[in-house]
Amino acid sequence: MYNYAIRFEKDTAPGLAVYCRDLPLLNSYGDDEQHAVSEAVDAIETTLSIYVDERKPIPEATPPQEGERVIYLPxxxxxxxxxxxxxxxxxxxxxxxxxxxxxxxxxxxxxxxxxxxxxxxxxxxxxxxxxxxxxxxxxxx
Structure with a gap:
């Protein structure tokens, strides 16, 4: 329901950019895949705060696509x-x-x-x- 799938993209600088189809405002970064995953929960929670600030409902997660990694929230x-x-x-x-x-x-x-x-x-x-x-x-x- 709220286990969001993220994907990684190589950035121009060393490291990986993190994106989420279901939360288009999410923007995060990691030095490598492990670091990017560890930063993902914080990035998701920060993005959820934007929905609250804008008084918008938070979208449910869609099933992951090939190449995406699911983040399980607390x-x-x-x-x-x-x-x-x-x-x-x-x-x-x-x-x-x-x-x-x-x-x-x-x-x-x-x-x-x-x-x-x-x-x-x-x-x-x-x-x-x-x-x-x-x-x-x-x-x-």
């Missing part, structure tokens, strides 16, 4: 994506979420801040307030 990041997209479906603003949860501005804003590490319990509570339940599945790597 569970809390996926939960935040679902929270944000549910808010967008309901035309809710951050202030609406804060009022619903009875929390202060900073606490509410962090629930949809992809660059802030939130406690999973807080995101789950916000999802529950919107009538959603988080389930986790584990699969072989």
């Amino acid at each position: 569970a809390v990041t996926v939960a935040k994506i679902v929270l944000w997209n549910t808010m967008m479906e309901r035309d809710m603003r951050k202030a609406d979420l804060r009022r619903l949860l009875g929390v202060h501005q900073v606490q509410g804003d962090r629930l949809v801040d992809f660059l802030h590490t939130s406690k999973m319990e807080q995101v789950e509570a916000a999802l529950a307030a919107l009538g959603k339940r988080l389930t986790i599945a584990v699969e072989a790597a």
